[in-house]
Amino acid sequence: AATPAVVTVTGAAGQIGYALLFRIASGQLLGPDTPVRLRLLEIPPAVRAAEGTAMELDDCAFPLLAGIDVLDDARAAFDGVNVALLVGARPRTAGMERGDLLSANGGIFRPQGEAINAGAADDVRVLVVGNPANTNAFIAASHAPDVPADRFTAMTRLDHNRAVAQLAARTGSGVDEIRRLAIWGNHSATQYPDLTHATVRGQAATGLVDHEWVEQTFIPTVAKRGAAIIEARGASSAASAANAAIDHVHTWVHGTPEGDWTSAGVVSHGEYGVPEGLVASFPVTSSGGAWHVVPDLDVDDFSRARIDASVAELVEERESVRSLGLV
Numbered sequence: 001a002a003t004p005a006v007v008t009v010t011g012a013a014g015q016i017g018y019a020l021l022f023r024i025a026s027g028q029l030l031g032p033d034t035p036v037r038l039r040l041l042e043i044p045p046a047v048r049a050a051e052g053t054a055m056e057l058d059d060c061a062f063p064l065l066a067g068i069d070v071l072d073d074a075r076a077a078f079d080g081v082n083v084a085l086l087v088g089a090r091p092r093t094a095g096m097e098r099g100d101l102l103s104a105n106g107g108i109f110r111p112q113g114e115a116i117n118a119g120a121a122d123d124v125r126v127l128v129v130g131n132p133a134n135t136n137a138f139i140a141a142s143h144a145p146d147v148p149a150d151r152f153t154a155m156t157r158l159d160h161n162r163a164v165a166q167l168a169a170r171t172g173s174g175v176d177e178i179r180r181l182a183i184w185g186n187h188s189a190t191q192y193p194d195l196t197h198a199t200v201r202g203q204a205a206t207g208l209v210d211h212e213w214v215e216q217t218f219i220p221t222v223a224k225r226g227a228a229i230i231e232a233r234g235a236s237s238a239a240s241a242a243n244a245a246i247d248h249v250h251t252w253v254h255g256t257p258e259g260d261w262t263s264a265g266v267v268s269h270g271e272y273g274v275p276e277g278l279v280a281s282f283p284v285t286s287s288g289g290a291w292h293v294v295p296d297l298d299v300d301d302f303s304r305a306r307i308d309a310s311v312a313e314l315v316e317e318r319e320s321v322r323s324l325g326l327v
């Protein structure tokens with residue numbers, strides 16, 4: 001039988017964790033031929049709850065689930081890890097300053113980066129879901145100098161999937177008829193959902209929707225969807241976030257279809273004027289188990305301004321974590 005892949009999920013007792021773990025154990029993350037050994041990392045007060053989830057995972061009798069460990073120690077949790085899903089983070093609470101938020105998350109993502117550096121498998125792939133996702137990924141990568149920087153990614157696939165769903169609804173098409181949408185920049189309200197290269201049933205999306213709808217409805221609906229879900233559900237996106245995490249890793253391992261791309265927060269090499277080293281969302285393809293930023297796209301003035309604004313926010317976050325001594 002195949003050797004199980006070690007998949008570590010942090011924040012395993014949280015609501016995204018609950019929506020994610022069963023799908024991983026059923027084979028949806030890595031495919032039907034790869035058994036998985038799950039490591040659930042939590043903080044001590046939540047270990048008991050994570051153990052409850054582990055009991056339920058046992059009770060599913062998933063054929064691909066080779067074992068589960070519930071841990072509160074990052075070194076143990078990331079030892080030999082192949083896929084690390086960093087979901088647990090410190091949320092912003094009322095009255096919290098941005099510096100406090102970044103410091104609290106530095107206290108989580110620095111030791112996790114160090115633990116990944118110390119013990120991860122050579123092929124480790126890291127997806128940061130916990131917010132502020134791009135900057136948390138930047139912090140973790142900064143503390144893992146022996147791991148290639150391109151193994152650290154931040155999740156904008158939920159934003160991407162939201163954009164696909166909005167454009168499909170507007171154009172009366174199926175989601176599988178939409179290609180080449182892109183999310184640029186930060187996973188925050190400044191993100192730029194870009195349909196200037198998108199096609200719907202092979203036709204340019206820009207010919208099917210007007211610019212006013214793009215600017216007044218499409219972009220804000222996608223960028224503020226998380227708040228709209230909280231408003232409606234009374235809790236933040238969980239199953240859709242877990243679904244996007246599954247999509248991100250599945251695409252990373254198995255590749256993008258010919259002629260299409262997706263979106264992911266990856267470490268910039270300076271593409272499209274995004275400063276090197278920032279973890280920014282780009283249109284990306286995946287092949288050979290690696291992400292590639294889609295090259296040579298025309299960026300119009302409207303797009304340029306939106307990308308620059310979101311990237312400026314990432315630069316500010318980087319300056320803040322530097323001045324706080326977090327990297």
Ligand code: NAX
Nearest residue numbers: 011013014015016041042046088089129130131155158241
């Ligand atoms: P929950 O509050 O339900 O769960 C978070 C869990 O993380 C808790 O069980 C907590 O004990 C645990 N945790 C905290 N510090 C930890 C540490 N140092 N090590 C291990 N576990 C730790 O939040 P949930 O709704 O599951 O959301 C998790 C994160 O995803 C949040 O930061 C949230 O903002 C972020 N999101 C990111 C999205 C994205 O698209 N990138 C979308 C969904 C979501 O908002």
